[in-house]
Amino acid sequence: MPPRFGPDFQDELSALLAWRRDVRHFRQDPLDENMVAELLATAQLAPSVGNSQPWRFVRVRSPELREALAAHADREVTRAGAAMGEEQRAAYSALKLHGIREAPEVVAVFCDEATTAGSGLGAATMPETRGFSVVLAIHTLWLAARAQGLGLGWVSVVEADFVTALLDVQEHWRLIALLCLGHPREPDLVPELERRSWQSRLGWRENVSER
Structure with a gap:
């Protein structure tokens, strides 16, 4: 018999979804290897088109590679800010856009x-559904990490070609995400971009229409 998910579980699931944050500020405590293995195994439970499971996770353990990724992200942040107006640039510069140097785990996720x-x-x-499948695996990892008290940050201020070449992966692998994983310094129910007045979360009715 399949399990029954009662009201208590449903409330906890809603809380888990609400507390899932895109984390940028990490403690540097190393993560238990068994926990990391468990999280990566849980990510494999995600649905995928044709059950193709096209996700490929690369743990970036080399300090030299991590620093190269961090320096690249810093350059991309500076380049993006230079294209903004003065007021927006000031708000942008106040944001922390990656935790590559601090997070105990950095993981690049590719689509095969x-x-x-x-x-x-x-x-x-x-x-394109292969890439969508990889995103579902990332989201599964994200929720599983949050349930373990961890935070995950999706670093989007990188160029895919740079990361792919730096990590020297197979040529038919396409970068979907660069992730930082670890204990958040200060867990918060409100997204950082909302706290810093960059963008509030939209109500669901603003994103739903009928035809």
Whole structure:
């Protein structure tokens, strides 16, 4: 018999979703290897097109590679800020946009566009669904990490080609995300971008229409 998820679990699930934050500020305590392995195993439970499981996780353990990623992100932050107006640039410069140097774990997540698993089911007509599947695995990891008291940050201030070349992965792997994982310094229910008046969360009715 499948498990029954009662009202208490439903409330806890709602709290987990509400407390999932995009974390930038990390403590530097190392993570238990068994916990990391458990989280990565849980990510494998995500749905994928044709059951192709195209996600490929690369743990960046080398200090030299991590520093190269951090320096690259810093350059991209500076470049993006230079294109903004003065007022927006001031707000942008106050944001912390990555925790690559502080987080105990940095993980690059790729989509294997040449995977033979799933025999192309679904992806033959909509190949982009492989990438969507990888995003679902990332979200599964995100929620599992939060349930363990950890935070995860998605670093989007990097160029995919740079990261792919730096990590020297297979040519048919496409970068989907660079992630930082660790204990958040100060867990908060309110997203940092909202706390810093960059962007408030929209109400669900603003994102739903009917035809």
